[in-house]
Amino acid sequence: MAALRACGFIVFRLASCVPPPDNIEYLLLQTSYGEHHWTPPKGHVDPGEDDLTTALRETKEEAGLGAEHLRVVDGFLQELRYEVRGRPKEVLYWLAELRDPGTAVTLSDEHQDYRWARLEEACALAQYKDLQDTLRAAQRHLEAQKDKQ
Numbered sequence: 001m002a003a004l005r006a007c008g009f010i011v012f013r014l015a016s017c018v019p020p021p022d023n024i025e026y027l028l029l030q031t032s033y034g035e036h037h038w039t040p041p042k043g044h045v046d047p048g049e050d051d052l053t054t055a056l057r058e059t060k061e062e063a064g065l066g067a068e069h070l071r072v073v074d075g076f077l078q079e080l081r082y083e084v085r086g087r088p089k090e091v092l093y094w095l096a097e098l099r100d101p102g103t104a105v106t107l108s109d110e111h112q113d114y115r116w117a118r119l120e121e122a123c124a125l126a127q128y129k130d131l132q133d134t135l136r137a138a139q140r141h142l143e144a145q146k147d148k149q
Contacts, residue, residue: 003081003088007054008042010078010093010138011065013101013116021143025116026135027098027105028125029062032112038125041065042091051092059096063114064106070096076141078134095138 011027028038043058076095123132
């Protein structure tokens, strides 16, 4: 059985007036269906679409943030594998910075709320260990990049 494949972005913004690393805030969307879980913007790959295009399209559809709003961070790609109702699922996450931290998020019908959260709050909202691990990996990647600058 082929795995369901989804792609998305861990979107973050840098809050002003807060010293690093606490200035990194992650975008989580709360679904309007099921258990109302919190998740980064993501969605299924359409036929003929490449993974990064899917991630960009879904982020635009679910959060109103398009490629013009995002700066994709080099060198970060996380792959999660788990089962949904007995079917294998793969999710790929890239990391992207919101260029203007003041840009408004516009939700679709699929979500009822959103939050910008620092790492620990984001992990508490995320609930699933593999998503928490992905958020922590993103944080480590960003802190390592800062050290190089």
